Amino acid sequence: MSRExxxxxxxxxxxxxxxxxxxGETEDRKSRPTCVVVAVRGANDGLTHLALLAITPQxxxxxxxxxxxxxxxxxLTDRKxxxxxxxxxxxxxxxxxxxxxxxxxxxxRFSKAFMMKIAAAFAGASRKSGRRVNRTx
Numbered sequence: 001m002s003r004e005x006x007x008x009x010x011x012x013x014x015x016x017x018x019x020x021x022x023x024g025e026t027e028d029r030k031s032r033p034t035c036v037v038v039a040v041r042g043a044n045d046g047l048t049h050l051a052l053l054a055i056t057p058q059x060x061x062x063x064x065x066x067x068x069x070x071x072x073x074x075x076l077t078d079r080k081x082x083x084x085x086x087x088x089x090x091x092x093x094x095x096x097x098x099x100x101x102x103x104x105x106x107x108x109r110f111s112k113a114f115m116m117k118i119a120a121a122f123a124g125a126s127r128k129s130g131r132r133v134n135r136t137x
Contacts, residue, residue, distance in 0.1 A: 005039040005048055005094055008115040009106040010074040014099050015054045018088045018131040028099075032056070033076055033107060035084055037122050039094075048094035053122065054085045062087035062125045064118060066110075075108030084118055087125040092135040099135060 005011075014028030038051035055076065059065065063083035071079060094100055110118065122130075 008110040088131040
């Protein structure tokens with residue numbers, strides 16, 4: 001896979017919610033815009049490990065609202081309002097993923113300043129109640 005993943009990129013991904021995973025579901029119901037919050041190349045395996053956050057039109061969770069300008073930067077111009085859910089995430093390995101299209105382009109990318117807010121909120125929520133859905137199994 002020649003595609004590079006960077007924090008703040010917004011990609012289309014079949015995000016699996018933690019509540020779906022807990023019920024035994026293994027497949028998504030639809031693809032949605034998803035924010036790459038962590039993209040790390042493993043020192044031992046050389047693979048790209050990803051933490052992905054769902055972008056959703058509802059804010060009934062621990063989430064950050066995305067401003068109009070950030071929506072435009074991220075390629076989310078078709079949405080009136082949206083939030084990034086930070087209290088759960090999907091973990092995937094880009095090079096082995098069944099869910100990432102190798103040639104698909106990112107929709108856009110959030111600014112560095114907004115990404116810092118997302119990362120801080122994600123870190124805080126992960127310490128308290130963050131739930132990881134492993135998409136590599």
